[in-house]
Each structure stands twice: as C-alpha cells, then as structure tokens.
Amino acid sequence: MALPLRERNRLAAAHHxxxxxxxxxxxxxxxxxxxxxxxxxxxxxxxxxxxxxxxKEGLFTTDPxxxxxxxxxxPHIDLDDLPGTLRRIVAAVTDPPxxxxxxxxxxxxxxxxxVLQEPAVRAAVYAALDEGSRRFTDLLREKGMSAxxxxxxxxxxxxxxxxxxxxxxHLDGRVRPLGDYIDQALAALQDLP
Amino acid sequence: MALPLRERNRLAAAHHxxxxxxxxxxxxxxxxxxxxxxxxxxxxxxxxxxxxxxxKEGLFTTDPxxxxxxxxxxPHIDLDDLPGTLRRIVAAVTDPPxxxxxxxxxxxxxxxxxVLQEPAVRAAVYAALDEGSRRFTDLLREKGMSAxxxxxxxxxxxxxxxxxxxxxxHLDGRVRPLGDYIDQALAALQDLP
DNA sequence: TGACTTCTTGACAGAGTCTGCCAAAACGGA
DNA sequence: TCCGTTTTGGCAGACTCTGTCAAGAAGTCA
Numbered sequence: 001m002a003l004p005l006r007e008r009n010r011l012a013a014a015h016h017x018x019x020x021x022x023x024x025x026x027x028x029x030x031x032x033x034x035x036x037x038x039x040x041x042x043x044x045x046x047x048x049x050x051x052x053x054x055x056k057e058g059l060f061t062t063d064p065x066x067x068x069x070x071x072x073x074x075p076h077i078d079l080d081d082l083p084g085t086l087r088r089i090v091a092a093v094t095d096p097p098x099x100x101x102x103x104x105x106x107x108x109x110x111x112x113x114x115v116l117q118e119p120a121v122r123a124a125v126y127a128a129l130d131e132g133s134r135r136f137t138d139l140l141r142e143k144g145m146s147a148x149x150x151x152x153x154x155x156x157x158x159x160x161x162x163x164x165x166x167x168x169x170h171l172d173g174r175v176r177p178l179g180d181y182i183d184q185a186l187a188a189l190q191d192l193p
Numbered sequence: 194m195a196l197p198l199r200e201r202n203r204l205a206a207a208h209h210x211x212x213x214x215x216x217x218x219x220x221x222x223x224x225x226x227x228x229x230x231x232x233x234x235x236x237x238x239x240x241x242x243x244x245x246x247x248x249k250e251g252l253f254t255t256d257p258x259x260x261x262x263x264x265x266x267x268p269h270i271d272l273d274d275l276p277g278t279l280r281r282i283v284a285a286v287t288d289p290p291x292x293x294x295x296x297x298x299x300x301x302x303x304x305x306x307x308v309l310q311e312p313a314v315r316a317a318v319y320a321a322l323d324e325g326s327r328r329f330t331d332l333l334r335e336k337g338m339s340a341x342x343x344x345x346x347x348x349x350x351x352x353x354x355x356x357x358x359x360x361x362x363h364l365d366g367r368v369r370p371l372g373d374y375i376d377q378a379l380a381a382l383q384d385l386p
Numbered sequence: 387t388g389a390c391t392t393c394t395t396g397a398c399a400g401a402g403t404c405t406g407c408c409a410a411a412a413c414g415g416a
Numbered sequence: 417t418c419c420g421t422t423t424t425g426g427c428a429g430a431c432t433c434t435g436t437c438a439a440g441a442a443g444t445c446a
Contacts, residue, residue: 126319160348
C-alpha cells in the first residue's frame with residue numbers, strides 16, 4: 001500500500017478507461033470510436049477523460065501507462081552498461097510492478113497494435129520516445145560525453161534498439177522473449193555498415 | 194520549364210502559403226495562429242489550405258516542402274556507401290533545386306525553429322522520419338541485410354545521424370556547414386559505447 | 387477562337403477534439 | 417460526523433478537419 005488511496009483510485013480509474021477504450025477500438029476500429037463514446041462506456045464524462053489523458057492518443061502515452069514514460073527510464077539507466085540499461089527497461093515493460101497489475105485488465109502491450117498501426121498514436125509515441133531520448137542524452141552529457149556522441153548514442157539506442165525491438169517483437173507475435181530482440185539489436189548496433 | 198503550368202502554379206501557391214504562415218507564426222506565435230487566419234492572409238479558402246497540407250503541421254511535412262520527404266531520399270541512397278548517402282541527402286536539403294528556389298521566399302529551413310520547438314510539429318516531423326526510415330529499412334533488406342540489422346541501421350542513421358545533426362546544426366545557429374555535423378555524427382556512430 | 391474535358395477552388399454543413407470555467411459531489415483525514 | 421481538499425460533470429465555445437457540390441480555371445483539340 002505504497003500509494004495514497006486517492007492516487008490508487010486515480011490509477012484504477014485510468015486503467016479502467018484504457019481497457020474500456022481498447023475494447024471499443026478492438027470492436028469498431030480506432031478511428032470509428034470517439035472520446036465521447038469511450039467516456040460513456042467507461043462511465044465518466046468526456047471532460048474527465050481529457051483531464052486524465054489530454055487527448056485520445058494520450059491513452060497510449062500518459063504515464064505511467066505509456067509504452068515507457070520518460071520518468072520511468074531514469075532509475076534504470078547505468079551509463080557504464082548501456083546494454084544492461086536497455087534490458088532493465090525492457091523488463092520494466094514486460095513485467096510491470098504488482099500494484100499496476102492489480103488494476104490492469106490486460107497486459108501492458110495490449111494497445112501495442114494501435115501504437116504501430118495508427119498514425120496518430122504512432123506520432124504520440126514518437127513524441128514520448130523523443131522526450132525519453134532527450135533525457136538520455138542529457139544524462140550522457142553529464143557523464144562527460146560530447147554533445148554529438150551523446151545525441152547519436154541516445155538516439156541509436158532509443159529509436160534503433162529499443163523501439164525497433166519492441167516493434168519487431170510485436171510484429172512477430174511476441175513468441176520469443178523481447179530480450180532476445182534487444183540482444184540481437186545491440187549486436188547489430190556494434191556492426192553497422 | 195520542366196513542370197506543367199498547373200503544377201508550377203500549385204507549387205508556387207504552396208510556397209506562398211507556407212511563407213505567409215511562417216510570417217504569421219513569427220509574429221504571433223505558432224499556437225496563436227489559426228488555419229483560418231493563414232488561409233485569409235494567403236488569399237485562399239481554409240478548404241484549399243487543407244487540400245494542400247492536410248493539417249496545420251502539414252506545412253512542415255508535406256512533400257516537397259518537408260524537411261526531407263520519403264519520396265526524395267530514394268534517389269540518393271547507395272547502400273554500399275551510407276555515409277555518402279547521408280551527405281547527398283543533406284546537400285539536397287541545403288541546396289534545393291532551382292525551380293524550388295524560384296518560388297520560395299525563404300531558405301528551406303525557415304520553419305526549422307517550429308519543427309524543433311512546437312510539439313505538434315515535431316510529432317509530425319517524426320512521422321515523416323518514421324516513414325523515411327521504413328523505406329530505408331526496406332531497401333536495406335532488399336540488399337540482403339537481416340531484418341534486425343536493417344532496422345537498427347536505418348534508424349540509427351535516420352534518427353541518430355540525420356535528424357540529430359539537423360537539430361544540432363540549427364541549435365548552433367547554422368554557423369558551420371551541416372555536413373560537418375553529419376561527419377561528426379557518422380564518426381560517433383562508429384564509436385558507440 | 388470555341389467547345390469539351392479535366393482539375394482546382396470556394397462555400398457550407400457537420401462531426402469531432404480540446405479547453406476554460408464554475409458549481410456540485412466525492413473523498414479522506416481529524 | 418464534520419470540514420477542507422480534490423475530483424467530477426456540464427456547458428459554452430474555439431478550432432481542426434472532412435464530405436459534398438457547384439462554379440471557375442486550365443489544358444486540349446479541332
């Protein structure tokens with residue numbers, strides 16, 4: 001019971017809205033579902049929906065329900081071991097903390113289909129990735145890395161290894177562990193043409 | 194006079210709208226300017242604006258006025274020489290073909306400020322980069338590269354080297370040639386931690 | 387030049403997104 | 417139970433974007 005009750009309620013409500021929304025998306029298609037419909041199905045007002053998520057795409061990018069929020073990567077970063085960093089972040093995605101599982105109906109990647117297929121969602125996710133890679137860059141700079149090296153490194157890991165692996169993992173049906181994809185991608189990064 | 198009159202008119206009209214829009218943005222701020230105002234100032238109807246650009250952000254991502262359109266990278270790609278590929282693409286950005294210059298009031302990076310600063314524009318640009326990196330990936334695959342290697346390579350070059358350099362170049366005031374940033378970034382890519 | 391076809395434009399209506407605002411309701415601690 | 421704080425709902429309104437259709441401009445051919 002680490003979180004105050006109010007926050008837990010908020011968390012549960014957010015998860016409920018997300019799950020309701022994805023149910024509707026699965027049934028009617030992302031573009032055919034309006035925020036008004038989601039709100040009605042979830043038993044809240046549209047105004048409340050926007051307070052929670054800011055936009056329809058916000059369903060997929062709002063902390064702590066994002067693919068991975070910028071706030072959440074920070075604790076995993078070890079600049080002396082970037083491959084290990086990537087693997088820890090991945091573990092956080094595939095094995096969410098217990099208190100989240102308790103209120104979540106589906107797995108954290110339930111909405112991944114829409115992240116990959118819907119341009120609007122994809123754009124929102126890229127914005128989140130952008131934010132994450134910026135923080136990553138800043139941390140690398142603080143460690144003494146040059147601006148160019150930090151920028152290229154952060155982006156290569158973030159967009160190339162992380163998001164790329166997440167995408168391919170999903171496209172392949174999530175049969176093999178995500179970690180395998182990360183390992184492959186990390187190896188590929190060492191062997192660029 | 195390579196292009197038919199209709200297309201030249203269209204091109205000129207698009208450039209005129211873009212320039213008008215950026216004038217307004219510079220004066221009032223991106224968020225304070227509505228499409229209706231842009232259209233009025235450019236002497237077209239809002240409907241026409243949407244036909245040209247699809248959205249307000251489309252001003253920055255619609256071919257051939259995008260930072261770089263997916264269609265335009267293809268001719269520059271030489272899979273046996275990726276650094277050279279990057280440099281040719283950069284040259285296309287900084288040295289636009291004559292027929293474009295003729296109808297363009299400002300330099301091609303006139304709107305770069307908004308690309309970097311406005312979240313909505315940035316998201317749209319990422320969508321365009323995403324599209325570009327996908328095509329890049331496909332081409333690499335056709336050349337026999339493995340799926341993972343192609344994905345990581347395309348993303349590292351596209352998001353890490355290309356967009357990263359473009360961003361830093363602008364942030365530094367575009368004093369040094371963009372090519373220098375590309376060269377630096379390419380070197381950094383060979384020396385990832 | 388005049389007619390014919392094709393593409394482009396403007397106007398309008400309407401659905402959907404998102405925000406500011408304020409009063410009502412719910413909550414959680416004392 | 418009571419009270420201060422937080423959350424919610426409802427409403428008005430601005431803005432974005434799309435479908436549709438008739439009017440206008442551009443290009444073609446005789």
